[in-house]
Amino acid sequence: MAHILIVDDEAGIREFLADALEADGHETTTAEDGYAALKLLNERAFDLMITDLRMPGAVDGMDLVRKARSEQPEMEVIVLTAYGTVDTAVEAMKLGAFDYLQKPIASPAELRMIVARALERRRLLALEDRSRRDEATLPPLTYGDPTMAPVVRAIEKVAATNATVLLLGESGTGKELAARTIHLKSPRANGPFVAVNCAAIAEQLMESELFGHEKGAFTGATQSRRGRIELADGGTLFLDEIAELKPALQAKLLRVLQDRRFERVGGTRTIEVDVRWIAATNRDIEEMVRRGEFREDLYHRLAVFPIRLPPLRERRQDILPLAETLLARIAAELGRPPLRLDESARRKILEAPWYGNVRELSNALERAAILTDGDVIRGDQILVSHASPAATLPLSGTIADLEAAAIRRALEEAGGNRRRAAEKLGIGERTLYDKLKRYGIT
Numbered sequence: 391m392a393h394i395l396i397v398d399d400e401a402g403i404r405e406f407l408a409d410a411l412e413a414d415g416h417e418t419t420t421a422e423d424g425y426a427a428l429k430l431l432n433e434r435a436f437d438l439m440i441t442d443l444r445m446p447g448a449v450d451g452m453d454l455v456r457k458a459r460s461e462q463p464e465m466e467v468i469v470l471t472a473y474g475t476v477d478t479a480v481e482a483m484k485l486g487a488f489d490y491l492q493k494p495i496a497s498p499a500e501l502r503m504i505v506a507r508a509l510e511r512r513r514l515l516a517l518e519d520r521s522r523r524d525e526a527t528l529p530p531l532t533y534g535d536p537t538m539a540p541v542v543r544a545i546e547k548v549a550a551t552n553a554t555v556l557l558l559g560e561s562g563t564g565k566e567l568a569a570r571t572i573h574l575k576s577p578r579a580n581g582p583f584v585a586v587n588c589a590a591i592a593e594q595l596m597e598s599e600l601f602g603h604e605k606g607a608f609t610g611a612t613q614s615r616r617g618r619i620e621l622a623d624g625g626t627l628f629l630d631e632i633a634e635l636k637p638a639l640q641a642k643l644l645r646v647l648q649d650r651r652f653e654r655v656g657g658t659r660t661i662e663v664d665v666r667w668i669a670a671t672n673r674d675i676e677e678m679v680r681r682g683e684f685r686e687d688l689y690h691r692l693a694v695f696p697i698r699l700p701p702l703r704e705r706r707q708d709i710l711p712l713a714e715t716l717l718a719r720i721a722a723e724l725g726r727p728p729l730r731l732d733e734s735a736r737r738k739i740l741e742a743p744w745y746g747n748v749r750e751l752s753n754a755l756e757r758a759a760i761l762t763d764g765d766v767i768r769g770d771q772i773l774v775s776h777a778s779p780a781a782t783l784p785l786s787g788t789i790a791d792l793e794a795a796a797i798r799r800a801l802e803e804a805g806g807n808r809r810r811a812a813e814k815l816g817i818g819e820r821t822l823y824d825k826l827k828r829y830g831i832t
Contacts, residue, residue, distance in 0.1 A: 392437035392509050396420045397427040397454065398470065399445045403493075407440060410498035411505065415612045424449025431461050438508055440491075442470045443478050452482060459486040464516065466508040470495075510616060514582065528570055533711035537700050541568075548695045549575035554647070556632075556692045557670040559699035561813040562747030565670040566630060568699060573626040578666055581625030584618050589631035589818025596639055598655050607656025617654065619646060619663055626666045632692065633673040633684060634818035644688045667692070672816045702747040706740065713739050713751060717767070720756050727765055734769030742774040746813055750775070753810075775803055794829040797822070801831070 394416050396407045401422070408418040419436070421427040423445050431439075439458055443451030455467055467487040471478060483490065488508040495501055531545070532538035548555055549572045557565040566585060573583045591599050598607070602617030619627060629635075635643065646652045651662045669692045678684040702709060713731065721729045731739065735758070744750050758771040796815060804810035812822040826832075 391415050391417060392505075393417045393419070393435075394505070395427060395430060395436045395439040395441075397422075397424065397439065397441035397445070397451075399423055399442065403442070403470075406495070407501065410501050413498070414502050414505075416505075423447045424451065424454040427454055428457055431458060435462060436465050437512060438466045438468065438505065440468045440470065440505075443482060444472065452478070452485075455482050455485050455487055464512065466512045468504060468508055506614065513616075514621060528567065528574065529715060531564065531568060531571055532705070533708045535705040535707035537705050538708065541697060541699060544695075544697050545572055546575065548572065548697075550577070551695075552666055554667040554692055554694040555669070556675075556694075556696045557668065557699060558675070558696060559670075559672065560701050560745075560747055561672045561816055562749035563672075563699040563701055564748055565672075565699060566628065568697065569626070569628040569630075569668045569670065572668060573628075573666070576626070576666065578625050582622055583626050583628065584622040585628040585630060586618050587630045589634040589812075589820050593636055593820065596635070597642070600639070601642070601652055601654055603655035604657040607654070611656065614654070619652065619665060620661060622665045623663045624665075626668060629667070629669040631671060631818045632669040633671040633675050633678055634820055637685070640685045640688050644685065644691060647688070647691045702744045702751065709740055709744070709751070710736060712748065713755060716748075716752050717755050717759065720752070720759050724756075724759055726759065729759055729762070729765055729767055732766050732768050735767050735772055738769040738772050738774065742772075745775065746810070749813060793825065794831065797825055797829065797831060 394411055396404050396411075396418055397420075398404050398407070399422055404420045404422070408420055411418050419430060421430055424441075425447055427439070427441065428449060430436075439454075441451050441454055441458075445451055445454075449457075451469060455469065458465060458467055463486075467482075469482045469487050469490045470493055471490050472493045480490075488511060489504055491501065491504060531542055545568060555569075555572060557568055559565055569585070570583060573579060586600065588596070598611075598615070598617065600617050600619055602615050602620055603611050605611055605614045629643075642652070646663070647667060650664070651660050653660055675684055675689060679686050679689050702712075713736075717729050717731065721727065739751070746753070754772050754774060755767075757773055758767045761771045762768070797811070800811040800814040801808070804814060808822055808826075809819055812819045815822065817825075
């Protein structure tokens with residue numbers, strides 16, 4: 391649903407536009423002239439403005455378009471123009487209007503189609519803007535540890551190509567950071583970077599999330615929607631936790647990788663996309679292929695250029711600089727003055743195994759920052775888990791018994807937090823939920 395401002399001096403046209411768009415699920419606000427519209431624009435933000443170009447009063451349509459593009463540049467604008475004034479509409483488009491509709495409007499369907507296109511562009515531009523902001527503040531992949539040197543070289547080499555990349559490594563090793571770095575260094579850097587966590591989206595929603603859907607495709611599909619693959623057109627699609635994808639979707643994803651085309655859910659129109667693919671997993675995906683849990687043909691499509699990211703405990707020279715960078719960010723987020731680590735804290739951080747990698751280190755520092763009263767963090771304020779998830783498993787029993795015991799221990803160490811327990815176990819959240827249900831663990 392979008393909030394749309396409708397501006398026209400004819401009450402009948404305002405009502406027609408509002409009725410047609412509200413029937414499509416949008417919220418509308420109307421104004422009878424440019425002056426009233428400017429007042430509304432100063433009071434709140436709109437997703438889209440539809441305005442007549444010729445209106446009485448001190449503020450005509452062209453003036454309103456200029457002001458709107460200045461006051462709310464992220465808002466899309468569609469102009470209405472009468473027969474014989476198309477040149478004026480073209481001038482409005484030069485000022486930044488998305489498109490124009492000629493009066494009399496042929497049908498509500500024509501209106502809805504152009505509105506849907508304008509809102510899709512707004513959505514895509516917002517996504518690109520967010521990606522650029524994120525990329526401008528990307529932390530470095532490494533602070534100089536020689537273990538990371540081959541990883542950095544591989545990323546720099548593959549970034550210049552269009553090759554599909556498979557990032558491998560434990561949870562929290564920086565796979566999404568690596569994916570964003572590849573995108574930023576690639577010829578697609580000005581295109582969108584779209585990330586999908588395959589473990590975080592419910593199975594019944596995943597197909598629509600990836601491929602999009604047409605209006606009426608299922609209950610609740612009140613309007614057509616582009617999926618993440620479509621939104622990534624011209625850029626990079628990052629599929630995190632790819633091993634959690636169910637077999638039926640694996641087959642559909644394989645087709646897109648092979649043919650670069652697909653159909654939305656409930657649709658028949660074939661859509662072609664130009665997407666650079668990066669996937670990541672913390673699972674032993676080759677073992678999953680051997681067990682028949684992951685399609686071999688899809689694996690080979692994804693693993694064109696595999697990169698393995700080493701765990702933090704193998705990158706000792708990175709740990710302290712990374713901790714100081716994380717601590718600076720945490721202090722800013724908490725609204726605290728700059729914090730520093732005393733010698734005991736630095737020693738404890740350097741010696742800890744960090745089985746949860748960067749994520750565990752960040753959590754430990756945030757907890758310590760909350761606990762400390764001054765601007766110095768001591769070693770005794772940093773909580774470190776020295777046990778890996780499988781450290782105290784029973785020595786006998788079935789595989790199911792061992793798995794259930796590992797899950798119980800991970801939940802205990804994570805204080806009942808299922809997301810952190812899944813990270814400790816190296817599995818996705820959805821997989822953990824399935825196993826909790828299977829073993830009756832509450």
